[in-house]
Amino acid sequence: MKTIEKAVQSEINIKKSQFICSLFPTKSKKESKEIIQKLNQQYHDATHNCTAYITNDGEGYDDNGEPGGTAGKPMINALRKNDLHNVTAVVTRYFGGIKLGAGGLVRAYSKSVLEAIEASEIIEVEYYDVYNITFDYSDLKDIEREIRNSKLTIIQKDFGEKISYDLVSKNNKNIKEIFEKFHNKIKVNFKNKQVLKKIK
Structure with missing residues (x-):
C-alpha cells in the first residue's frame, strides 16, 4: 500500500486564481475531517476549500461550492490514479476574477493535487x-x-x-x-x- 511520508504543500496559479494544495498522511475519516476543519479555519478567507480523502475506513470528497463534479471528484481521481491510500488532499482556491469553466476547473483541481503528489515522498507501507x-x-x-x-x-x-x-x-x-x-x-x-x- 502506498502513502505519503509527511505533509506537503504546493501552489499553482491559473488565470490569476491561486490554488494551494495541502496533502496529509491520514489513517481515518475522523483524522481527515479534523485536518479539513483546521484548514477551513486557517484559510477562512479563501473562495473555496475543496477536499478529497482515502483512508482505512472510507473515502470521500467535497466540491465546497464549486460546480458539482469539478473539484472533489478530480482530486480523488488524482489520488486513485497514483494508487495512494491513507491520504487527505485539501485544495484552497483564491478566485482571481477570471472564470475557468467546468473543464478548466477539473484540470486545475486535478493538476493542483498531482503537483503536490509530485512534491511528496511516496512510501510503501x-x-x-x-x-x-x-x-x-x-x-x-x-x-x-x-x-x-x-x-x-x-x-x-x-x-x-x-x-x-x-x-x-x-x-x-x-x-x-x-x-x-x-x-x-x-x-x-x-x-x-x-x-x-x-x-x-
Missing part, C-alpha cells in the same frame, strides 16, 4: 500484526537467537523489571507458535495491527 513478548533477563540470549532465526523484526524494546519487545513478522509467521517452545518463560500477547513502513 503494510499492515503488520504487532505482538508483545515479556521475559526475564536470564532468557535474553535464547530469545534474541530465536528472533534472528525466525527473521522477526523488533519495533520497540523496553528494559524494566522484565524485558519487553514489540515484534512483527514480515512473513506473517505465527509469533505465538514460534515462542511456544519456551513454555511459561515468556508471555506473548497480540498488541494491535499497525501500518508500518514496508519491512525489507
